[in-house]
Amino acid sequence: MPRFFFHLRGVLEDLDQDGVDLPDMEAAYLEAHQSALDMAQEWLHQGRNPRGYAFEVVNDTGEVVFELPFAEALDRQAGRRPVNLPGTIRTAKEQGERMMRLTAELAQQVKDAQANLRRSCELLQHLGKNRAG
Template structure:
């Protein structure tokens, strides 16, 4: 089964690399896993008072090649990004 890595991109600080990765049957399954992981991180944004608009999940394959990018605003919906936006 192919391995995918789910890096977190912060527009200000760059990429936080996932060193372990996760086995998924295909790219679609990896994308759905990124959606689930993103939803699990929602409370982190709320607790820190951060807007998700500055963050995304970058999905890479086992060769560390870019596969897809999932902005947290897509995971949470644009309403949360607007409600938590920095002044």
């Protein structure tokens, strides 16, 4: 029986380390849907907005098999038709966010390299003065 992992994505993120053995992807979807509804109900009672959260469901090889936004589960329960972004828009948004993170990391690495280069130049100048004197 395949194992599925239900990673919670949103403001808070929680990686499922244990997973659940389920017969197929449909059973995993139903599990994610019910869990999203249960968690959303609890959070709403606490005054928290669950709409910014989603389950990223991953199989035992680490492949994402589907994502279930809590908003979709809540809309479906309320009888509203879920709003689905076309896959290309969602992918572009995710890639844009990833690019922003990588750009920020690269900028920090450039700053660190420049600082190291300055320190190296200072050390070389100091060594040169000591040898000359």
